[in-house]
Amino acid sequence: MPTPKRWDKWISPDGLELIGGWARQGLTEEDIAHNMGISCRTLSRWKEKFCQLCQALKISKDVADFRVENALYKRACGCTVTEKTVHRVKDPVTGKVSVTERETVREIPPDTIAAIFWLKNRKPKHWRDKQELELSGEIGTTDALKKARERLHESRADQ
Numbered sequence: 135m136p137t138p139k140r141w142d143k144w145i146s147p148d149g150l151e152l153i154g155g156w157a158r159q160g161l162t163e164e165d166i167a168h169n170m171g172i173s174c175r176t177l178s179r180w181k182e183k184f185c186q187l188c189q190a191l192k193i194s195k196d197v198a199d200f201r202v203e204n205a206l207y208k209r210a211c212g213c214t215v216t217e218k219t220v221h222r223v224k225d226p227v228t229g230k231v232s233v234t235e236r237e238t239v240r241e242i243p244p245d246t247i248a249a250i251f252w253l254k255n256r257k258p259k260h261w262r263d264k265q266e267l268e269l270s271g272e273i274g275t276t277d278a279l280k281k282a283r284e285r286l287h288e289s290r291a292d293q
Contacts, residue, residue: 141180141187144170150190157194158201166191210252212244 143149156166167177181188221234253261 140172141184144180145184145187150186153187154190154194157191158198160198163191206248206252209242209245210248213242215240215242 144153153166153170156169161169163177164174167174170177172180181191217238217240219236219238221236222231223234224231250261254263
């Protein structure tokens, strides 16, 4: 029976699921390599060698990015959430506990900071703090300023 290679554990379905979970949690490839007990360089080589490993990382990162992007969008625009609460009440006479569930619909208002962040990143030309202005033409001095400079030079020359 051939000896298992170091990568066999990580290209198995369980290994790929674990790597994908780390990527979805937002870990960097450096962190993932550390968790796997290998160097970043080794992870890069394995990604080239095993397409399933590369795909697991890419797809999982994309999923995590989309989740965060959707959450930011909802926060920026505001949304409606349904919350479930469970109430337990003990009858003092019988000692029996009754359980009731209640759903509450709650409006979450738009978040200004999330909206600004979204717009600055999605429409930087219109929403960035630093606006770039282009000036053309010459910047000249007025006649009064020219005359004042001439008088100053004349007074210095007289001294």
